[in-house]
Amino acid sequence: xxxxxxxxxxxxxxxxxxxxxxxxxxxxxxxxxxxxxxxxxxxxxxxxxxxxxxxxxxxxxxxxxxxxxxxxxxxxxxxxxxxxxxxxxxxxxxxxxxxxxxxxxxxxxxxxxxxxxxxxxxxxxxxxxxxxxxxxxxxxxxxxxxxxxxxxxxxxxxxxxxx
Numbered sequence: 547x548x549x550x551x552x553x554x555x556x557x558x559x560x561x562x563x564x565x566x567x568x569x570x571x572x573x574x575x576x577x578x579x580x581x582x583x584x585x586x587x588x589x590x591x592x593x594x595x596x597x598x599x600x601x602x603x604x605x606x607x608x609x610x611x612x613x614x615x616x617x618x619x620x621x622x623x624x625x626x627x628x629x630x631x632x633x634x635x636x637x638x639x640x641x642x643x644x645x646x647x648x649x650x651x652x653x654x655x656x657x658x659x660x661x662x663x664x665x666x667x668x669x670x671x672x673x674x675x676x677x678x679x680x681x682x683x684x685x686x687x688x689x690x691x692x693x694x695x696x697x698x699x700x701x702x703x704x705x706x707x708x709x
Contacts, residue, residue, distance in 0.1 A: 669705050
């Protein structure tokens with residue numbers, strides 16, 4: 547089974563996600579949203595099969611944002627914010643540190659699953675996004691009760707079966 551990742555396309559789609567969220571930087575959560583919107587990839591299928599479609603992940607990220615603000619005493623209900631997000635920037639051009647870390651970890655995951663010249667696959671990128679114990683993605687997944695470790699194990703198992 548081939549799941550060669552078109553990384554440029556995923557980054558382009560993540561830029562759209564970041565812009566839609568009003569973010570000036572593309573972060574790991576935007577890559578995750580882009581992958582979840584691609585059920586034609588192994589990572590997208592895995593996410594959707596676990597109930598983590600684009601809408602669910604978007605709500606999880608909104609919940610994480612709300613919880614993060616609440617931890618410093620800020621409640622979204624205290625502000626008259628628009629219900630619809632509007633892009634604050636035309637296109638998020640800059641890749642944030644969490645994307646850089648996700649890419650590095652994806653490359654390590656790729657090297658750990660077979661030949662060093664093996665193409666980067668969507669599951670490698672998913673592993674790179676999921677690997678950090680801290681950050682927006684792990685907090686968002688925890689907020690909706692996702693067992694991140696089980697998801698990582700399943701991604702690794704799927705890669706091992708395909709090797």
